[in-house]
Amino acid sequence: RGNMTVGETAKLLHKDASEVIKKLIFLGVMATINQELDLETIQLLASEFKVEVEIKIPVEEDRFETVEENDDEADLKTRPPVVTIMGHVDHGKTTLLDAIRSTNVTSGEAGGITQHIGAYQVEINSKKITFLDTPGHEAFTTMRARGAEVTDITIIVVAADDGVMPQTVEAINHAKAANCPIIVAVNKIDKPGANADKVKQELTEYELVPEEWGGDTIFVNLSAKHRTNLEELLEMILLVAEVNDYKANPDKRARGTVIEAELDKGRGPVVRLLVQHGTLKVGDAFVAGNCFGRVRAMVNDKGRRLKEAGPSTPVEITGLTEVPLAGDPFMGFEDERKARSIAERRAITHRQSELNANTRVTLDDLFKHI
Numbered sequence: 427r428g429n430m431t432v433g434e435t436a437k438l439l440h441k442d443a444s445e446v447i448k449k450l451i452f453l454g455v456m457a458t459i460n461q462e463l464d465l466e467t468i469q470l471l472a473s474e475f476k477v478e479v480e481i482k483i484p485v486e487e488d489r490f491e492t493v494e495e496n497d498d499e500a501d502l503k504t505r506p507p508v509v510t511i512m513g514h515v516d517h518g519k520t521t522l523l524d525a526i527r528s529t530n531v532t533s534g535e536a537g538g539i540t541q542h543i544g545a546y547q548v549e550i551n552s553k554k555i556t557f558l559d560t561p562g563h564e565a566f567t568t569m570r571a572r573g574a575e576v577t578d579i580t581i582i583v584v585a586a587d588d589g590v591m592p593q594t595v596e597a598i599n600h601a602k603a604a605n606c607p608i609i610v611a612v613n614k615i616d617k618p619g620a621n622a623d624k625v626k627q628e629l630t631e632y633e634l635v636p637e638e639w640g641g642d643t644i645f646v647n648l649s650a651k652h653r654t655n656l657e658e659l660l661e662m663i664l665l666v667a668e669v670n671d672y673k674a675n676p677d678k679r680a681r682g683t684v685i686e687a688e689l690d691k692g693r694g695p696v697v698r699l700l701v702q703h704g705t706l707k708v709g710d711a712f713v714a715g716n717c718f719g720r721v722r723a724m725v726n727d728k729g730r731r732l733k734e735a736g737p738s739t740p741v742e743i744t745g746l747t748e749v750p751l752a753g754d755p756f757m758g759f760e761d762e763r764k765a766r767s768i769a770e771r772r773a774i775t776h777r778q779s780e781l782n783a784n785t786r787v788t789l790d791d792l793f794k795h796i
């Protein structure tokens with residue numbers, strides 16, 4: 427809600443108005459009982475008095491859920507699946523991601539310089555697939571820890587000469603917790619010691635049973651290094667996507683998730699994000715985490731400038747004032763003022779929760795350096 431007077435704040439904190447005024451003076455604010463205080467001052471007072479106040483920010487404006495605007499079935503359009511590759515270290519995740527990236531056969535985009543923007547798209551049989559190429563586990567874990575669900579399908583890479591290892595199991599658990607369909611890529615089948623059947627056998631313990639053994643998990647034997655069966659893997663991804671029929675409404679303001687963000691010396695804050703709903707356009711005002719921005723420039727993974735980007739498109743944009751965090755929610759706004767005020771409020775709530783998390787930081791600590 428908006429501002430409260432000193433008197434109302436005192437009531438909220440179960441204090442005398444005189445106590446509150448004294449505290450305000452200590453904080454350097456000369457106030458009378460009818461004076462209005464802003465949200466931030468009220469929060470500072472609350473933490474100074476060690477009173478927990480819950481500032482209610484409407485759900486819509488907090489996690490940007492917008493009671494999911496109940497899209498009409500008719501407005502939903504098929505979108506590319508978003509795929510994450512996970513697996514034990516050295517089992518071939520990076521090799522596979524690089525191999526897939528270079529299968530891209532879209533002639534229209536030939537000649538474009540591939541950029542690292544945290545995700546990329548390939549096209550096969552005129553259908554697109556989006557791959558997240560941030561270091562698998564870390565990115566996935568951070569994003570999930572922050573409540574972001576970005577992945578539709580998980581590819582679990584298992585080296586056929588090494589078998590199921592601790593991080594393989596971790597990856598399976600992540601995917602299952604996220605309710606993500608799993609495709610198993612049994613990699614390095616070119617190696618002399620490769621034993622794909624042993625991998626399959628081991629994975630039955632984790633309820634990943636291949637179709638030929640009566641289960642419903644798709645397995646693809648491949649060699650990322652020699653590019654064997656890459657096409658088959660991509661086709662299997664499209665098959666899973668078709669079965670699950672991933673859809674989104676492209677005709678509304680954009681919503682998505684920050685994949686990576688950094689401060690670039692020349693360009694300022696740069697954010698790489700995945701548009702998940704709606705369409706993001708150059709010039710749109712937006713909030714990413716606690717940061718406000720306006721899309722100044724937008725490029726895709728081929729380094730091409732885009733005017734707009736729809737669902738499942740990874741883009742890199744500039745035009746922020748600060749750097750958000752991976753996993754932060756992102757939303758476009760038509761009204762720049764609204765975007766600004768939501769970013770500000772989110773920043774206040776965030777600071778407040780940091781204050782609460784570290785109870786030993788009192789305002790005395792905060793103000794003694796002034």
Ligand code: GDP
Pocket residue numbers: 513514515516517518519520521522613614615616617648649650651652
């Ligand atoms: P990551 O740690 O999972 O990203 O694994 P990398 O992609 O870095 O691969 C680890 C090592 O395995 C590298 O030396 C790769 O060249 C090698 N490698 C990856 N895929 C294959 C494959 O299909 N066959 C063979 N023989 N080696 C592979």
Ligand code: MG
Pocket residue numbers: 519520521
């Ligand atoms: Mg790697």
